[in-house]
Amino acid sequence: QITLKESGPTLVKPTQTLTLTCTFSGFSLTTTGVGVAWIRQPPGKALEWLALIYWDDTKRYSPSLKTRLTITKDTSKSQVVLTMTNMDPVDRATYYCARQGYGDYHFDYWGQGTLVTVSS
């Protein structure tokens, strides 16, 4: 059974750095072709892809947010970490992590999401 779960702060202050952790089970990020992505959704709005990391440590970032994002993995802990710098109130959103399977480009398993609010 594949599961993913996001964790991190629910509230951050403007200009602070957000660190979110995705802890997963049921698959390995050492398996060829597998990736884990971060996707966010502001309240009442559409989904926005942020970043993705592959089994071989290849990383992809949204061009519009690239300068603020870092994605890393810890395969021994089955975790993927996303950091986003210089948080702003417009970054208030539910942040999801999701798996991309071997040879695929869609996201077949998702975490439940975590709502992050940016406020002083």
Place this chain on the structure above:
Amino acid sequence: DIQMTQSPSALSASLGDSVTITCRASQSISTWLAWYQQKPGKAPKLLIYKASSLQSGVPSRFSGSGSGTEFTLTISSLQPDDFATYYCQQYNSYPTWTFGQGTKVEIK
């Protein structure tokens, strides 16, 4: 960047109706398109991938078609569990993934 445009943004339908949602890409994406269903407060759920492949466990009343720039998601006989928001997602534009703006399916 490739833009994905869904239409309509919302629709009202009755139980048993057949509904079709369209997703248009600003340039050709071959068949690199997926459809997701999202209910309030829940994560998206994968329905269709590679434009027309049904994800395991998804009811057969869901179907997808299209290639190039125009794609459709059809629900053949709307059930109570189908009232939700639907998103398309493309991958043909390295190195990014893009979602449509969503289509909300409501009860008439």
